[in-house]
Every structure is written in C-alpha cells, then in structure tokens.
Amino acid sequence: MSSVIENRPVAATADEAAKPKGTDSEIGASDQAETTDGFHLVIDALKLNDLHTIFGLVGIPITDLARLAQAEGMRFIGFRHEQHAGNAAAIAGYMTQKPGICMTVSAPGFLNGLTALANATTNCFPMILISGSSEREIVDLQQGDYEEMDQLNAARPYAKAAYRVLHAEDIGVGIARAIRAAVSGRPGGVYLDLPAKLLAQTMDAAKGRKSLIKVVDPVPRQLPAPDAVDRALELLKGARRPLILLGKGAAYAQADAEIRALVEKTGIPYLPMSMAKGLLPDTHPQSASACRSFVLAESDVVVLIGARLNWLLAHGKGKTWGAPKQFVQIDISPTEIDSNVAIAAPLIGDIGSCVDALLERIDAGFAKPAAEWTGAIVERKDKNLAKMAAMLALDPSPMNFHSALRAIRDVLKTRPDINVVNEGANTLDFARSIIDMYQPRKRFDSGTWGIMGIGMGYAIGAAVVSGLPVVAIEGDSAFGFSGMELETICRYQLPVCTIVFNNNGVYRGTDKNLSGGTDVAPTVFVKNARYDKMIEAFGGVGYNATTPAELTKALTEAIASGKPTVINAVIDEAAGTESGRLTNLNPQSAAKKH
C-alpha cells in the first residue's frame, strides 16, 4: 500500500510550494486534520500502480515534485534535455509493458518532451508525459504568463490520449486514466497536464488516500473471434509459400514462447523486423533474414504478427512484394487492417491470445511448407551469407562499416544478454544486418519514424530498466543529437558503452561545398574529431579505435568494466552512401526515377 501523506514536514522548499496560495476552499479546512497535497497525491498514485521511476528534467513547477518523489523512494533520473528523458521513458515502456514516466517543466520543456511523446505514439510504446503547466486562467486569456502555453491542445495530435487534472481529488483518476490509455489496446504516448496550482492544492489525507486508484488489469487480454481464427487457418492451409513476419508489436507482447511454438510447429520461415530481432535467435534455422528480398517477393501467404505494412515494408505492394499474395494480420488494433492493402484474414486480439488460438487448432492435418519453398530459401540464404562473409573478412585501412561491425558482432556474440541501441544511416543499416540478436527486446533502434536522436535516451532507459550493459552503436551524426547525455550516463554510473562510427560527417565526410566557398559542405563535420574525449570530461573512459583489433579490445574492456565508456571508431570518411539505404527517398533521386 502506498504511504499516503501524513501532515509531515518535507524539504523546506517543497513545503513552501505546497502551501495553498489561492482561494481554494481547502484552505483552513485542514489546520488540525491530516492533510495531503497535489505533490504527494501524484507520487502516491504512481507508486500505488507500481511505477517507481521517473525520467525527467527539473524546473518550475516540478522541482519539488522530483525532490519529493526521490524522498518517497522513487527513482528520479535527471536528464540534460527533455527529449532524451522522454525517449528513456518510452523505451522503458516498451521493455516492461508498463508506461514509462517522463516529467518536464512547462512550455519549452514540455515541447522538448513532445517529440519523444510523438515518437512513442508512432512506435506504439506506452509512456506518460507529465508536464507542469502555468495558470489556466492566464493561459486561456493569453495574458502572458511565465512559460505560457496551451499544452493540452498542443499535445493532443501527437498523443494517444491527453488529460488535464484541475483538482487534487482528481489526481488518482487522472493517473489511472493515463495508465490505461497508455497500455491498453494499442499502446502509445499519453499526455497528463498538471498545472502548478494543482500541485500545491491540499486536501484531507484520508479523502486523498481514498481518491487514488490502483488500476486493475491494465493490459486486458483480448481474445480473437473463433471464426477469425478459422479464416486465418484456412488461408494458411492453402498456402504454398507461406511466410511469418514478426514486428516489434510481437516483441512487445511478451508472448515469446507462443510465437516460437507457432514458428516451429508450422515450420514456416520467418522474417523479423529490426526490433523483433532476437525474438527467436537470429541463428534460428527458419530465419529468412539473409534472403529478405527473396521471401518478400516470392511468398504467397504472409502472416503479419505485430507488424504494420508501412514504409518499412514498402506498404505491402510494388516490386518488393512481387508475386500476388494474401495476408493474415494479427494486431490489437482493428483499424490497422486494410491500412495499405486488403487483408484477407484479420485476426484482432492480443498477440499471445491470437497465437495461442492458432496453435490450439493447428492439428495433424496441417502440412509443413513444401521442401521446394524451404529448400529455395536455404539455397538463397547460403549464397547471400557467403557473399556477406567475404565482405566481412576484408580488412581495409581505415576501417569500413563492415570490418568495424564484424569486430562488434564477435564481442556481442559472447554476451547475448546485452542491450543494443542502434541509430544512424549507414551505421543503422549495416548493423541491423550484421549484428545478430539472440534474446527478445534487446535491440532498440530508430523504429517507425526512422528518427535520429534516440541513442542516449534509449541507452539510459534500457540500462536503468534492465540493470544490464548497453552497447549503443551510433553514427557520428545521430550521436550528436543526444551526446550531452553522456553526463547523465556518468552521473548515474550506467554501464553504457557508446561506439561512435566516425567518418567525419553525415553519411560520409568527403562532400565538397559546391560554390567553392570556405564553408564546409552541409554534410561535413570537424575532421578527425575525438568523441572519446567527451566522456572523459565527466569521469568516464574513452577509447580511440582505428582497427578492428583495437575495437575488439576496447569493447571487451568497456563491457567488462561496467563503466560509462565511449569508443571513437575511426571509419573511412569515404565509406557510406547518402541516406544509407534510403537514398531513393531523397527528392532528387525520387525525381530521377519518374
């Protein structure tokens, strides 16, 4: 049970802030009685719901809330920029199925956090962004308050739900609604607006205690309809070249054993989307990752499990998908169905229940895919793997993406429990295919938006939640968005090793200024920068690695030390292509195609 408030003294500043200022009817009512206030009610409501960590950045009006949360036994991880606090909360939500909590100050702090909230919603990660806000009366009359902003309305389009609490007695309801909205059905980001005045409101402690809600069954199971299960099975039975496609929704669902059983019982080859890597080990014989294009083009029935047919899957049509095909789609969100192409057999429900239902009815009459299909896959895979092995065996000087990633791959193979964060253009594309994953929910990357800047936020969130080491494989450009959080990593002594793939620029470092002027080209950074020195400023350990052997040694040492580390991995500045594998999305390339 939570320790709802006695009339206890807290830090002097918090006490000050907690004093009722206005005309609230509560004033004077509790001179003698035990009272509580908005600050404590927020903390107790979170704790009551087993939410014990806040990722945030202090300032008016939430500094005292952060102090009190810490005093009351919660963990407050303070960041240098709200976006990264929000990203940490979002990845914590993805890893745990509980909403990650991010706390920010009003207007500018809120807006910084909003990017993370929108990213969480886009990726279907459950998080709650709690922001302090200024006085409603002044905001609504646009009278120019300190950090004035109509935050609730600003958040709405980017959140799954957005709520404001105006009265202390509604804090319990507000937090319960935020939790339910974040984790039930399709998970997403929720905004909770807490005006400064609310935090200072007082009320009778017993009434306050009663007003809190412990959410019962926040992630209710959703069973699929039996006829939908039959329809899906019928389609699958008629398939000649079936394929299972696992998305990060499947990883999120924590139905690991059921999914593995489905794959193995049916014998159907499968493809993991990037964050679903490790749901089954990438070395699994049924993995078709090494011949992705082939299976996407040639399959005739595809079972989508927690994966959307968005841009990452070429919207389910066109050359990528080749032969005509039919889809089974398992998803918790009914409106996801038919979003891009017709879905012949939608299966709506939570992934665990849907996969269970399929497993129950897969009987002896269910034939495994023909050898013609599985054999063709093995043949392609072997050919592609041999090609990749030849590329990885090269040892160019300076290093290229392949030789550096080979070194990292071999170290990570020895520690399958390690969390991997990955962002960049080329660094993301190459690492995704070279670094094998062996366990579920260990790979965190740019995700649905292809966003840059998640690196240190995700790394901190993953380290805090799991207590295990994190290796963040970062392009030098991507790293720049969150680099200041190295101080946060050092402050909390988190076992995060950040490897910066340094090729002197965005994509690469060789571009020229087309005007011939003295400014460098828009894609070029300072040459030969030493990112490893950055962490030394905060007491962490830096390594400079110019060969695969140096990289192996540095990473092995870094992981063993459990200390905050940065490895500056020096890559050939000519290595890398424009936008990695997304060159075709640049307007000029797109125009050339038409």
Ligand code: ADP
């Ligand atoms: P990827 O990018 O890996 O393809 P997406 O983020 O596009 O994955 O898709 C995830 C999908 O999983 C979303 O459509 C979401 O509604 C769905 N989803 C998330 N959690 C569950 C769950 N527990 N059960 C069923 N579907 C889920």
